[in-house]
Amino acid sequence: MNDYVAQASIRSTVEPATPAWMAVFSLAMGVFGLLTAEYLPASLLTPMAMDLGVSEALAGQAVTVTAVVALFAGLLVPGLTRGIDRRVVLLGFSTLMIASNLLVAFSSSLAVLLLMRILLGVALGGFWSMAAAVAMRLVPAALLPRALSIIFSGIAVGTVVAVPLGSYLGDVYGWRSAFVAAAAVGVVTLAFQLFTLPSLPPTGSARLRTVLDVLLRPGIAIGMFACVLVHTAHFALFTYIRPFLESTTGVQTQGLALMLLGFGAANFVGTLLAGWLLVRHPRGTLVLMPVLVGVAALALVLLPATLPGQALLLALWGMAFGGVPVAWSNWVARAVPDQAESAGGMVVASVQSAIAAGAAGGGVMFSVSGIGGVFLGAGVLMLLAALLIALRVHVPRNGTVGVPLHL
Template sequence: MTSEKSAQDMTLKSWLALFILAFSTFTIVITELAPVGLLTSIAEGLSVSESAIGMTVSLYAWVGALSALFASVFLGNVAKKRLLLTLTVVLLMSNVLAATVSTYTVLFAARVLGALAHGAFWAMIGATAVAIVPTRYIGTATSIVFGGVSAASVFSVPVSNYIGIHFGWRQAFWLMAALSVVAFFGITVLVPRITSKSAIGLEALKSVLKSSTLWKIYSATLLAVTAHFAAFTYIGPWLQTQHFLTTSIIPVVLFFYGIAGLAGNFLTAIVIDKYLKVTVSVSVLLISTVLVFLGLSGASLSATVIFAAMVIWGVAVSGIFVGFQTWVLRMADHKTFPASSVYVSFFNIAIGIGASAGAWMVSAFPVQRLYIVAGVAIGLSVLLVASIPTCMGAARTISEKFYESN
């Protein structure tokens, strides 16, 4: 396979590489979120409070944000495949350590170790996907790779909760360690060597931060993702306000939301390369409409309407997550690594801000008020989206500059 050919055609190995990268994102995100389903089990096992275990989840997001920026400055000259493998080993070590801890302090350290790998891995994975596909497939590649995020969001909490209840919380971490091993060997066999010419270091990071176009994308991401997570973090309390929705049905509603997210990834992959701005704009407006509707509708919605709203929300959120990531990769030119790192940092910061803002609003106002505010806020991000160019002129055939097959 020549570099010229790889820049023009998608091969079977390219597709397989994307799917193992998707499996890898599934592994890192399930490692991040699984403890949510294990809070009670771990707390009882280590004789600490559930809030203390919850802190290890929040810390993961913040450390991941810093790790992404650190990686773009200091690790950009490391070969992408070698770095992915190294980070996978670090993730493996984190999960093994978490599975064998006897004190909260060691668990805390294990989570910090995993978060360091998480941020750097997420920042690297987007640039890696871009490097192994032709430019016209960037959106498709991003949809596939970050489909692992949607899958992890669906399965991490219920699966970890089931394992924790029936087999013990340590076995959940052993499972994540096993997934890390599979990811390691998959990357070894399927992901090609990539010669990165992406700009690196502080100067490259400063250059990215001087880009008005990228700042518009980052700002839109911060606003939209913050609003989304402020609302989604408290989807449980909102569902519990509905008179026609029994408690036993709530997990089913959330499962449908997750499945809709997976379907949204598939639909986004089909249209995003040709209709990037339209995809993101429609997704933003759909979520805005759903959230405002849910906030204004009181507590008497039928189960059918609630299920429909959750499906629309789940499908649309993929257009936001994948869309903004694709946009960054398109516009970054030869600075894909630092540009993606900053995006990952903004995304993780948005998760933290959204959860905190949601907590404040729910403590001061009815949860319906939160949904109205979040819906309006995410709707306002469409104004930023409208001002972002989609021209590919600046983003030349990135794969031609980065790719070198085995």
Template sequence: MSNVQVNIQVGEKAAGVRGWLAVAAVALGIFTVITAELLPVGLLTPMGSALEVSDGTTGLLVTVPGLVAAVCAPLLTVVSGRLDRRLVLAALMALVAVAHVVSALAGHFAYVLGARVLLGVGIGGFWAFAGGLAPRLVPAHQVGRATAVIFGGVAAASVLGVPAGTLAGELGGWRLPFAVLAGLSLLVLAALLLLLPPLPPQRGLTTGDLTALLRRNPRVRTGLTLTALLVTGHFLAYTFVRPVLAERYGISGAAVGWLLLGYGVLGLAGNFFAGALGPRRILLISSALTAALTALALLPGGSVTGALLLLAWGLAYGGVSVALQTWFLTAAPDDIEGATSLNVAVFCLSIALGALLGGRLVDSLPMAAVPAAAAALVLAAALVAHRKETRP
């Protein structure tokens, strides 16, 4: 083998390593922003108590950033124009860090809520740009695996980030997790600037491009319907998992944090297991979620029953994010940024809607109504998936 060939192979290997380091930086960024969005889930009761508001009102700390992110995801893809996506991602991560510093120091609910508005801008923009980056960072034959790693950040946030934040809140008070996330955001900011290559936009998007994509691509419309049903249903129940476990199964305090950590481990496994489920993965995932949520609504029992059902829920939900993104990558391979921004908008809006609906149910009906309503929405997703995924 000639020296030239050796040098080419070394160069390709170095480029491959750098590409995967960039993927890891993006995945850590996704993990950070989604953990930030969902952090109040595990801290709902202590935050509400400290800030002197009800559980339902505290749920607005999940609803508000979700609404803002839903608006900002498509909006920022349009207004960012020809800006380098590397610099845009870094600026958005800096905004996330500022929001967490304010949250950690705020002494009134209104200030925390205002910080969550800033956070929503960072979440919507970062997720929309980051979700479609895998094809630009690694070779074509590695895109599927890189996408799973990036969206493993979403799964890890909801299944590991929130439990870790819950445990930190139990040990050091609810402000500690916000301070830790501020530091993590700065770490991610540095990693993005160091590891990502320049990422000029492949083409500028307009609002007309997004509406045209919706109009001409029925699989994108179906994917958005699945996102809305699955995510609204999940977060209707998950936002209030702490009071559900306490009232229905007698699980409270530090035990919730440890159980959510177990939920997280199984959910992260579910994220990578989803890739092996084949083209009917969304049908299988939504069916498993329906079963777990229905059992939470109907089965009485003690802490063991509640723990087992929660773990089953985590395993089922872990594959949702990567399954949905895979749907959009195949539905619109030539317009990944546009399709991803629409998916992120609906995803974040659904988080907000789920938290809002769950808050109204928690404050007005028996706690079993929360997982029951969630199960009904996820069942609707299973029916849509059955109709679309089994069609020749």
């Protein structure tokens, strides 16, 4: 009981009396800038590879390097910066984003380009690990779900904008211009954060050892396992969405682009909707999102394939998954309020690992049972994850400070 009181004391010392909404929007801009920069190579592989004299497979490692570095940065950066004002750290991430994009734009070889993408990985992983913890210090507890939904709406916008923006700029002005534009977004973000983020002196003692300590707390390991299952199933599905749609309905490139645009728009709506739902039903939201994705995945396989029907199911999937980052960040903030940065680092590592596991597992299923097997297997996995969350994952009520250290 003393531990529970201690956590409440920690929470009350950092919770503001009034919300700093402009600072929250500046973090959403940071999310948008980081996601846009992360996804840009996906739409520019061919011109990048031709210009640098390498294969498209090698050029694609620009995405891999960023993801791997982000995984480790999420675990290490909170501890390495534990004595620094969080405002300064966040401004540093935006500066790294600008530097990475500019240096990539002017890189003369693949080796230089990959080194510069490491900078982006550090910023990406570090930002994700701190997002929920910083949000806790910008708004009162009752408004945390809404703040998180605003911050993570940048994911949906970045997902929708990055690929078409990169493709357009690459076709018209060359692939390097897309990274210059991403750097410009970073400059605007840095200026906005500079004027809106308040001073955020460090309050915890995050270390790498702290991550293990947090993982060993009652209920945390099972929650992180459920988080991994949800993201693994999603990325198994999303990695193979194009061949699935092409093989079932024969959709052409333009139609595919419109369907993916609908997915992204629905994802944005789902992100905002999750903030409203989490205030009222935090556990129900955490369970409902994977249920809807699982149902959509199974319906895509089992129902007759028509373009309108698949577009609607894709939109349902996008809307449901839009709430997943918000819901899990809210869970971390509620379940581990005294070490939210370390717990956030675990979420980053879990998601990055799930990206690799989902793509690899989906590839195995694809080779064994075809594209339909991927969607059936991932859909069932998503429903099993929802069942695990419903039965085993403790979800603190909004307004509470989380799980006591010793039950």
